[in-house]
Amino acid sequence: MNTLKNMRIFVRVADAASxxxxxxxxxxxxxxxxxxxxxxxxxxxxxxxxxxxxxLALTDAGKRYLARCRDIIxxxxxxxxxxxxxxxxxxxxxxxxxxxxxxxxFVIPALARFLEQYPEVEADLLLSSRVPDLLEENIDVSLRxxxxxxxxxxxxxxRICRMASVLCAAPQYLDKHGAPASLDELAQHTQxxxxxxxxxVDHWDFEGPDGRVRLPVPSGRLRVNTADSLxxxxxxxxxxxxxxxxxxLPALRSGTLMRVLxxxxxxxxxxxxxxxxxxxxDAKVKTWIAFLQAFVAQxxxxxxxxxxxxxxxSADR
Numbered sequence: 578m579n580t581l582k583n584m585r586i587f588v589r590v591a592d593a594a595s596x597x598x599x600x601x602x603x604x605x606x607x608x609x610x611x612x613x614x615x616x617x618x619x620x621x622x623x624x625x626x627x628x629x630x631x632x633l634a635l636t637d638a639g640k641r642y643l644a645r646c647r648d649i650i651x652x653x654x655x656x657x658x659x660x661x662x663x664x665x666x667x668x669x670x671x672x673x674x675x676x677x678x679x680x681x682x683f684v685i686p687a688l689a690r691f692l693e694q695y696p697e698v699e700a701d702l703l704l705s706s707r708v709p710d711l712l713e714e715n716i717d718v719s720l721r722x723x724x725x726x727x728x729x730x731x732x733x734x735x736r737i738c739r740m741a742s743v744l745c746a747a748p749q750y751l752d753k754h755g756a757p758a759s760l761d762e763l764a765q766h767t768q769x770x771x772x773x774x775x776x777x778v779d780h781w782d783f784e785g786p787d788g789r790v791r792l793p794v795p796s797g798r799l800r801v802n803t804a805d806s807l808x809x810x811x812x813x814x815x816x817x818x819x820x821x822x823x824x825x826l827p828a829l830r831s832g833t834l835m836r837v838l839x840x841x842x843x844x845x846x847x848x849x850x851x852x853x854x855x856x857x858x859d860a861k862v863k864t865w866i867a868f869l870q871a872f873v874a875q876x877x878x879x880x881x882x883x884x885x886x887x888x889x890x891s892a893d894r
Contacts, residue, residue, distance in 0.1 A: 578616050581653065584646045586613040587625065591643050594633050667861035668697035674719040678804045679848060680704040682823045684720070687872040691865060698861050706803065711853050717862050719851045734849040735866050738873045741784075741842040742819040745834040750814045756837055757817070760790060763838075767816030770797045771807045781819060785841035808834065819843045822877070848873075 589599035590610060600610040618625050625639035635643060675684045680702065688700055703709065709716055711732065720737065746756070746766075757763050760783060783790045799815050801807045804824035811818050812833045820834070828834035850866045852858070 578620060580617075580620070581650075583613040583617045585650060586610055587617055588643065588646050588650065590614055590626070590633065591635060591639070596633070665860045666697060667695045667859075667864045669699070669859070669861055671698055671700045671861050671865055672703075672715055672717045673700060673865075674703045674705065674709050674716050676706055676720060676722055677704045678821070678824050679720060679722070681805075682826070683873050683876060684869070687869050690872070691868050694868075695861070695864070711851070717852060717859070718865060721849045721851050723847050723849065732851050733854060734851045735870070737848040737850055737866075737870050738877060739845050739847050740822045740877065741845045742821045743825050743829075743839075744817060744837040744841065744843060745808075745811050745820045745825055745828070746817045746837050747812050747814045747833065748835055750811075750816065751835060751837075753814075756835075760792060760838065760841070763792065763817065764795075768795060768797050769807060769810050769816045769818035770794060770800045771804065771818065771820075772800050772802050782844045783838075783841045784843070785838075790841075821846055 586599060586603060586605075589602055590596055593599045593602065596610045596614075597607045600607045603610065614626060621638075621642070623638045623642075624636050625642055627634040627636060673684070673688070681704065684702065684704075688702065692698060692700060703716070708721065709719055711717075711719055721734070754766060757766055779794060781792050781794055783792065797816075799810055801810055804821045807818055808820050808824045808828055810816075811820065812828055817837055820828075825834060829836070850869065852862060852866075
């Protein structure tokens with residue numbers, strides 16, 4: 578006996594309150610539909626339907642069994658669809674959200690390669706610091722920043738990477754004020770603060786030769802709310818500040834920013850890909866998340882070594 582097939586037939590019979598109606602919907606004969614339900618009853622040793630010449634009615638046991646059948650059939654259908662989607666080629670429109678800094682440095686270059694590799698995929702990309710509602714705004718994958726774990730939201734998340742922040746300043750600032758030689762000397766320098774939801778604003782955490790050190794941060798004369806604006810302020814010579822590596826790398830490579838106290842890293846930021854559900858996970862979503870993880874890992878594994886070296890003091894100072 579094919580139990581799952583007979584369950585499906587039983588559900589159709591119950592919904593139609595008729596063997597003939599269920600048979601027509603399933604493209605089978607009325608005797609075949611009746612036989613399937615009889616096999617179930619014999620297997621369960623329980624009557625599921627009251628049969629009369631005029632109508633069918635569920636027994637109490639039949640009502641309970643019908644609810645279970647619906648749950649089982651739904652789970653089977655979901656599992657089959659999920660397995661099928663996992664093996665399908667990515668196709669269709671991929672709707673993405675990312676914070677502006679991460680999006681410009683990593684997502685856009687990764688997306689260019691992804692679209693080249695998967696020509697059946699199109700993409701809509703929203704770059705914004707605002708956290709969107711995935712369901713209401715019909716977004717497949719949103720990238721979120723957090724210093725630790727994401728709060729429990731009922732959504733599914735996969736970590737893309739963890740990136741440290743690095744203390745930076747412009748060459749002209751260091752030529753004028755000198756480079757601090759220790760954490761204690763930071764208090765003698767103008768400090769530019771990043772004020773963002775995912776980033777501490779009242780202290781800086783350092784990881785270095787002495788382990789973890791926490792320093793209070795003065796209010797500072799300049800406070801900004803994005804990593805890119807912080808990098809721009811430091812490039813202009815406004816002072817010293819911690820720039821997330823993703824925003825610091827272009828300036829470090831070009832020489833418009835220099836590492837300060839390079840033996841130390843600062844508060845790390847986790848980047849998560851958030852999506853609505855594991856069920857019916859579309860192939861393009863699953864493939865994109867894995868693609869972005871690999872792309873970012875490769876990009877962070879080999880930054881230009883020279884740009885991350887400590888700056889040598891000027892000869893005339």
